[in-house]
Amino acid sequence: xxxxxxxxxxxxxxxxxxxxxxxxxxxxxxxxxxxxxxxxxxxxxxxxxxxxxxxxxxxxxxxxxxxxxxxxxxxxxxxxxxxxxxxxxxxxxxxxxxxxxxxxxxxxxxxxxxxxxxxxxxxxxxxxxxxxxxxxxxxxxxxxxxxxxxxxxxxxxxxxxxxxxxxxxxxxxxxxxxxxxxxxxxxxxxxxxxxxxxxxxxxxxxx
Amino acid sequence: xxxxxxxxxxxxxxxxxxxxxxxxxxxxxxxxxxxxxxxxxxxxxxxxxxxxxxxxxxxxxxxxxxxxxxxxxxxxxxxxxxxxxxxxxxxxxxxxxxxxxxxxxxxxxxxxxxxxxxxxxxxxxxxxxxxxxxxxxxxxxxxxxxxxxxxxxxxxxxxxx
Numbered sequence: 001x002x003x004x005x006x007x008x009x010x011x012x013x014x015x016x017x018x019x020x021x022x023x024x025x026x027x028x029x030x031x032x033x034x035x036x037x038x039x040x041x042x043x044x045x046x047x048x049x050x051x052x053x054x055x056x057x058x059x060x061x062x063x064x065x066x067x068x069x070x071x072x073x074x075x076x077x078x079x080x081x082x083x084x085x086x087x088x089x090x091x092x093x094x095x096x097x098x099x100x101x102x103x104x105x106x107x108x109x110x111x112x113x114x115x116x117x118x119x120x121x122x123x124x125x126x127x128x129x130x131x132x133x134x135x136x137x138x139x140x141x142x143x144x145x146x147x148x149x150x151x152x153x154x155x156x157x158x159x160x161x162x163x164x165x166x167x168x169x170x171x172x173x174x175x176x177x178x179x180x181x182x183x184x185x186x187x188x189x190x191x192x193x194x195x196x197x198x199x200x201x202x203x204x205x206x207x
Numbered sequence: 208x209x210x211x212x213x214x215x216x217x218x219x220x221x222x223x224x225x226x227x228x229x230x231x232x233x234x235x236x237x238x239x240x241x242x243x244x245x246x247x248x249x250x251x252x253x254x255x256x257x258x259x260x261x262x263x264x265x266x267x268x269x270x271x272x273x274x275x276x277x278x279x280x281x282x283x284x285x286x287x288x289x290x291x292x293x294x295x296x297x298x299x300x301x302x303x304x305x306x307x308x309x310x311x312x313x314x315x316x317x318x319x320x321x322x323x324x325x326x327x328x329x330x331x332x333x334x335x336x337x338x339x340x341x342x343x344x345x346x347x348x349x350x351x352x353x354x355x356x357x358x359x360x361x362x363x364x365x366x367x368x
Contacts, residue, residue, distance in 0.1 A: 077264035078297050082325035124259040150304050164306030185326050
């Protein structure tokens with residue numbers, strides 16, 4: 001994953017030639033779209049716990065920062081912990097830039113994921129996070145639609161709750177634009193790479 | 208766009224592979240029960256993901272090899288650890304969402320490791336009695352179609368060893 005700088009420079013040049021534009025996006029390992037998703041106008045309640053009233057969280061990063069948005073649930077044993085621990089590993093390798101990565105976790109299982117479940121869960125993966133939750137499923141769906149995310153919560157014949165959800169994580173910039181989508185399985189190396197590429201773009205004023 | 212193309216190609220290749228396996232296995236159904244040998248099992252890289260606070264579910268990952276053509280049909284841990292243990296598979300649904308389902312039997316080819324890894328198969332621990340703490344071990348028993356069992360310790364850690 002880690003390549004010498006001159007190799008990266010060569011790849012940049014080649015990609016620019018091949019695609020015919022000046023974008024650095026060819027070095028991103030996640031998925032980019034010709035027409036990126038725009039999610040900055042969406043908002044959902046953020047939970048703070050301890051009886052504090054939720055307030056609206058808007059899906060865009062602070063200036064010069066990145067916001068990573070996950071959809072999941074705390075009782076998820078495989079997909080969510082895998083993605084979140086990859087995220088944690090990637091941040092640990094980013095050095096000072098890690099402080100500029102914000103995390104929003106939108107629960108797709110809001111009936112069970114109350115603030116007292118969400119906040120301790122997220123605090124094991126990040127120091128900076130937003131626990132986003134609404135029990136208004138039509139509102140949740142309207143926001144998921146902006147991310148092209150789907151989810152379902154059903155109870156099977158044995159009384160077990162079955163949850164499905166899109167496993168992709170979304171990296172959003174300060175304009176509320178999804179700059180890269182991180183598919184499940186991209187791993188800590190892929191996330192670290194993409195965060196570095198995106199911060200290089202921000203620092204070079206290319207955002 | 209390019210990546211999407213590769214992914215689609217990989218999917219098609221996989222589907223062809225699956226179709227081929229499906230048709231050939233039909234011819235071997237009648238001979239499985241007659242195997243006189245006893246399988247021996249090796250397990251390596253076993254780990255359980257440390258459970259976040261408040262989590263009531265856990266997952267164990269490992270590689271297991273049988274000396275015979277066999278199938279993984281069950282898993283158990285002490286009820287001091289979790290109320291119930293199941294073998295699960297994480298699947299991609301037609302709408303692109305991911306979900307899990309309990310799986311009755313995972314086929315194994317003789318001397319070929321079966322990987323239980325994030326995003327695929329895992330031993331799921333339901334209703335954990337206490338959180339899994341880093342450095343602790345969980346004793347897990349796997350059961351196979353051949354009638355054999357194997358018991359091993361999975362170390363609790365943040366990531367795969």
